[in-house]
Amino acid sequence: MRIGIVGLGLMGTALARCLASRGFELVVYNRTLSRAENLCRELGCVVATTPRGVAEACRAVILFVSDDEAVHQVALGRGGVAEAPGRVTVINMSTITPMESLRLYEGLQRRGKAYLEAPVYGSVDAAEGCRLLTMAAGPREVFEDAKGVLEAFSSELMYLGDVPRASVLKLALNNIGLALPAILGESLALLKAWGVEIEILRSVARKLWFGEAVERYWDRALGEAGSVRFRLALAAKDMHYVARALRERGVPAHVSSAIADLYTAAAASGYGDKDYPVAVQHLLRLAGGGSRAGL
Ligand SMILES: NC(=O)c1ccc[n+]([C@@H]2O[C@H](COP(=O)([O-])OP(=O)(O)OC[C@H]3O[C@@H](n4cnc5c(N)ncnc54)[C@H](OP(=O)(O)O)[C@@H]3O)[C@@H](O)[C@H]2O)c1
The missing domain is CATH 1.10.1040.10 (N-(1-d-carboxylethyl)-l-norvaline Dehydrogenase; domain 2)
Known part of the structure; x- marks a missing residue:
């Protein structure tokens, strides 16, 4: 199966290694292009020059960028995932506010895209070893559709219902940790x-x-x-x-x-x-x- 990753920082890179080890074909984008090129030389993945390019090549795209602004930019901004024609499922794994997650959900829905939030607990080692604790929220059918990918990188996967329940839980856990x-x-x-x-x-x-x-x-x-x-x-x-x-x-x-x-x-x-x-x-x-x- 082919999957897109937008954002190859510490976590996106580790996740890419996990998914490649599980046999997924990867199409990736990173704002600093050289990071994507270096990783794809190692893993044999395909580099896209925009998030839209990733979404044009894949039915499901994971977002793993730093914050609210970055997620908004790669999803709904110029050259963003939402510009790609057809139906795409956007899986946001970045830690963002519940308010931004709701904005993404609504903005992507208006553009005919499906949205799932899937923030994770666990760091680089857990991501690379496909051992993340993943909290998912969004429409049940979108979750069921994305389950195969989520299970591939998770040791624990939970479905929490509607957006932004997973984002809220992720922040509540981080507040303690x-x-x-x-x-x-x-x-x-x-x-x-x-x-x-x-x-x-x-x-x-x-x-x-x-x-x-x-x-x-x-x-x-x-x-x-x-x-x-x-x-x-x-x-x-x-x-x-x-x-x-x-x-x-x-x-x-x-x-x-x-x-x-x-x-x-x-x-x-x-x-x-x-x-x-x-x-x-x-x-x-x-x-x-x-x-x-x-x-
Ligand atoms: N590290 C962890 O242990 C951990 C665990 C769970 C969740 N998280 C969350 O996961 C997300 C990623 O964390 P990380 O540790 O991988 O962060 P990171 O190493 O700092 O990487 C951040 C990524 O976001 C990209 N980015 C930043 N601003 C952007 C923008 N305006 N447009 C497009 N791309 C942009 C960066 O691109 P460039 O390469 O061009 O800078 C980079 O790919 C964050 O929300 C973090 O809170 C992290």
């Missing part, structure tokens, strides 16, 4: 600011119920775990989206907006393209002493 490094960072900054060695927290936390969570992020946060899995700039975006989606329904966003501001500040101070738990280092720098070497 992304909060932990922010809280860890503040606790470490507190220790640092008062001259207490941060390693003490790690060793005591091991004896407590949240020790596993601290352990999970420690090396990633302090810059010893290597590769980037989720860019801090995108974590900031997700937390702003949580806050925006709460306020859209008149609910205060005390926690998410504070963490969004922290991640935005850390991204602005040079950590934006790094793995998001390094926001901890931004706080440690403010507490005095700088990187791990100076702790």
Whole structure:
């Protein structure tokens, strides 16, 4: 079966590797064309020069781009998927606001295209290994039609009903998962600011119920775990989206907006393209002493 992918960042590239390993023929687009060309040299896929070109070649197109604006652009903008003639199913896997997902659903429907939101939990390793937790929402028949592709890259697949239920659940999960490094960072900054060695927290936390969570992020946060899995700039975006989606329904966003501001500040101070738990280092720098070497 042939499938289109628009967006070959960390996740789109990993997903392409998974689907190629499962025998799918791929037609891909990336705004920075060289990324698509390099990947297709490796995987033997076909490069399109616009999202529309991908949709002209495939019945189903996955969108895996950074945010609301990017998704809107590749779906409904100039040269977007919606410009392709005929019926196409658009599967959005990017993390976006529920409001934007509804706009996409309505905009694509007006252009005769089917829409499914399919945000995922799990990062680059899970995507490449076809082990994503996938939350899908949209018309039941569109879900059934796309199920074969979704199952190919998922270890868990759930159907949640109408758009934007999956987008809401994805943001609710990220709100919890992304909060932990922010809280860890503040606790470490507190220790640092008062001259207490941060390693003490790690060793005591091991004896407590949240020790596993601290352990999970420690090396990633302090810059010893290597590769980037989720860019801090995108974590900031997700937390702003949580806050925006709460306020859209008149609910205060005390926690998410504070963490969004922290991640935005850390991204602005040079950590934006790094793995998001390094926001901890931004706080440690403010507490005095700088990187791990100076702790
Ligand atoms: N990384 C994770 O662990 C993870 C897990 C679950 C969900 N997500 C979500 O999945 C999405 C992709 O994440 P990622 O980690 O792959 O991000 P990434 O590595 O930063 O890649 C972003 C992709 O979006 C493209 N893009 C950005 N703005 C665009 C625009 N205006 N028009 C067209 N393309 C545009 C980029 O193209 P260029 O190459 O030209 O810049 C790139 O292909 C995000 O919504 C993220 O929140 C990420």
